[in-house]
Amino acid sequence: MSKSLFRLGLIVNPWAGIGGPAGLKGSDGNAAEMARSTGAAQRAPQRMARALAALSEERVKITTLGFAGDMGEGVAANWSFEVLGSAATEPSTAHDTVRAARALCDAGCDLILFAGGDGTARDIYRAVGDAVPVLGVPAGVKMHSGVYAVSPESAAEIVAAMVRGDWVDVSCEEVRDIDEDAFRSGRVSTRYYGELLVPRVGQYLQATKVSGREVEELVVADIAAEVVEQLDDQTLYVVGPGSTTAGIMVELGLDNTLLGVDVVQSGKLTASDVSAEQLEQLCDQHPGDVVIIVTAIGRQGHILGRGNQQISPSVVRRAGPQNLWVVATKSKLSELEGRPLLVDSNDRDLDLSLEGFIRVITGYQDSVLYRVSASGV
Structure with missing residues (x-):
């Protein structure tokens, strides 16, 4: 079945930020337990509820999923929700996140x-790295990481833009956390843990522009340098066919x-102008990862199944969806006028996946999130 609905994963750390109003300068370790003992109210579920309320107009286009109870289902009572599991303990812990x-x-x-x-961001980074886009609804005491919207309502605006298929930039943003014990002693000491892939809605400024228009050759060179x-x-x-991928070879x-x-x-150059059979053999013989680099056909938007049938379904499966790299200028994406990128590998199950x-x-250092469809809708 085609994924016609936007699949929005929810994670709520129910006790995030509970130590703030109590003046505990954080919620890690014993601080959360101390705050709970005073009867401090949970903040994170209320903040997520605000974000979902601001998303209400897009509800029919979204299905939510996550853990039962306070970790997700509880704040999505009026939404379509798919339960994937539940916390192993109550209260939930970083392991549950x-x-x-x-x-x-x-x-x-x-x-x-x-x-x-920031502690929640650390746990999510440990779990998924940059395998899936992540966006934070700010609910902690200290938030030094660059993965948060400025408010629950701002987070909703970014999600809504993705659901509508609007332009949404994406970049790797730092996950940082403060040493709370040092902070309580008056010292600010943060540590870098890694980077999450974070969507953001903003201006599409391109360094290589003239009179507001992309200069194709310069942008292709920029893409090549990034790859x-x-x-x-x-x-x-x-490396698939096309002028944008040719820039990488140059x-x-x-x-x-x-x-x-x-x-x-x-x-x-290991091999050039390979057939599907030759490519499958090379992939089978290679002991490490395989990455496929393709571009979109102008105005049509196909990234698989048009002009690159040598990249067979078995090769795509060998690489895995995380190793399918798409390169395209924003001008080429704009020509699609909001239509999705298309996959037609001649393997329906693969296309739907x-x-x-x-x-x-x-x-x-510039990329966007863009929708992929097997049906064109």
């Missing part, structure tokens, strides 16, 4: 929306088959 995040990722949610603080920075020597890269100083599929490893939102590299 990790379990919930992994379950949401495995269930193919389009976005994890969480209510909590090349991410390459490693252990991965086998399958950046690498390699010959390119403009209308064919090339294979690269360790900065060298790829539906949802994908990260599209649109420049140097």
Whole structure:
């Protein structure tokens, strides 16, 4: 069945921020227990409820999923909700947050929306890394991480933009947490833990622009520079046809088959203009990861199944959806006029599994989330 509804994963850390009103300067460790003993009210469920209330107009287009009780289901009483599990203990712990995040990722949610603080962001990062977009509803005492909307209502605006298929930028933002014991002693000491993939609604400013319009050659060069920075020597890269992907080969100083599929490893051309059978053999023989790099066909939006049939369903499965990299200029995406990117691999089950939102590299350190469909709607 096609994923016609936006799948919004919810995680609520019910006790996040409870130590703030009590003057405990955080909610980690014994602070949360001390705050609960005083009868302090939960903040995070109320903050998530505000975000969902602001999303009410988009409700018919969204299905929510997550853990039962206070960790998600409790704040989504009037929403379609899919229960994936429940907290192992009451009150819930960081271990439950990790379990919930992994379950949401495995269930193919389009976005994890969480209510909590920096400790919650740390737990979610530990669970999913940058495998799925994540957005925080600020509910903690201290929030040094760059993963939060400025308010519950602002979080709702970002989610609504994704649901409508509007432009939504995405970037890797830092997860940081403060040493609460040091903070209570008057010292501010934060630690970097990693980065989450975070959507944001903002202006689409491009460094390589003239009179507000993208200069195609410069933007393609920017995209190529961004991709090349991410390459490693252990991965086998399958480079699909097109002028945007050709820019990556130019950046690498390699010959390119403009209308064919090339294979690269360790900065060298492993094979050029391969057939589906040749590519499957190369992937089977490679012991490490396989990454597929494709672009969208102008005005049509196909990323699989048009002009790159050499990239067979078995190759896509070998790589995995997390290793399907899409590159495109924002001008090319704008030509779609809001229509989704399309997959037509000749394997219906595979195509349906790829539906949802994908990260599209649109420049140097610049990318957006864009919807993928197997049906064109």
